[in-house]
Amino acid sequence: MTKRITAKEAKNAAFETLQRLFAIHPDAHCELEHKSPFELLVATVLSAQTTDVAVNKATPALFAKYPTAEALAKATPLEVEPLISTIGMYRQKSKNIVKLADLLIKRHKGQVPKSLDKLVELPGVGRKTANVVLGVAFGAPEGVVVDTHVMRISQRLGWTKEAEATTIELALCKLLPREVWDRTSHTLIFHGRRICGAVKPQCDRCGVSDVCPSAGRAVEVGRKPGRTR
Ligand code: SF4
Incomplete structure (x- = not known):
């Protein structure tokens, strides 16, 4: 043996x-479908406690309506909710992604920051989400x-x-x-x-x-x- x-x-x-x-x-x-760092960041926030498959079903309509931080920052969470209602905790996540878009505009000129410290200041973004974005979108994970x-x-x-x-x-x-x-x-x-x-x-x-x-x-x-x- x-x-x-x-x-x-x-x-x-x-x-x-x-x-x-x-x-x-x-x-x-990374199986979260996205066409930009912004889309990846939002999709990763939405993926908390749910599957990538569920997120990928919801995000095409979400990103068709709100393709940029500028567009999403102008929405209200109530307007976003129906687009992601198939995802767990969608009410809280709607609030998070609208606020997140608003902060991207106010603090980062609408761009996704390339540092872990700045990413984790955004709502719904923990160390894990930040490293998904840094690794997949920028090839520079910090963990x-x-x-x-x-x-x-x-x-x-x-x-x-x-x-x-x-x-x-x-x-x-x-x-x-x-x-x-x-x-x-x-x-x-x-x-x-x-x-x-x-x-x-x-x-x-x-x-x-x-x-x-x-x-x-x-x-x-x-x-x-x-x-x-
Ligand atoms: S990696 Fe997983 S599946 Fe492979 S031998 Fe170890 S325990 Fe089994």
Whole structure:
């Protein structure tokens, strides 16, 4: 019987394992549809506690009516609500995106700022949302985006023993070079959706099972209820 890799060995091999995951999921990308940094920022705010699929169904009509920060800042939350009413917490999100557009005009000349500090001052924008925008729109993330998939899989792969999103992010930033931070999130999310699911991980068809300390017993490791984005 082949000896199982230890968590320490798995952590040391993390970058190599990641390269293999890149090869397994070469198409990994942000699935929120957008045509500009502004659209990506709004779509990411809307994606809190819901799926990208649900957001992608609502945003074409939203962006057709309000394609820029200028246009959205002139709307009222009540006017926006019907366009996003299929998304969870749409009333609060309507308020957030109208206020966000207003602040983009007042503070940033209608443009999406390129710094995490400035982004997190906007309503509905936390560190994770800010890093999605910085990574996807500008190729300059200031951290690793840790959602429920990234959390679970980095734990299962033995890359971290941390249990909270913020401490997992710090651990991943320390472990992996900055150039791959953005791609790491998208790749682990794709791996989580396709192979390493929370409830039914398919270790028998996983391309990195030989370097995963949780292979064959994954449901016991890193299982997190709910979504963090
Ligand atoms: S071997 Fe199993 S637990 Fe490990 S990454 Fe693959 S699917 Fe997930």
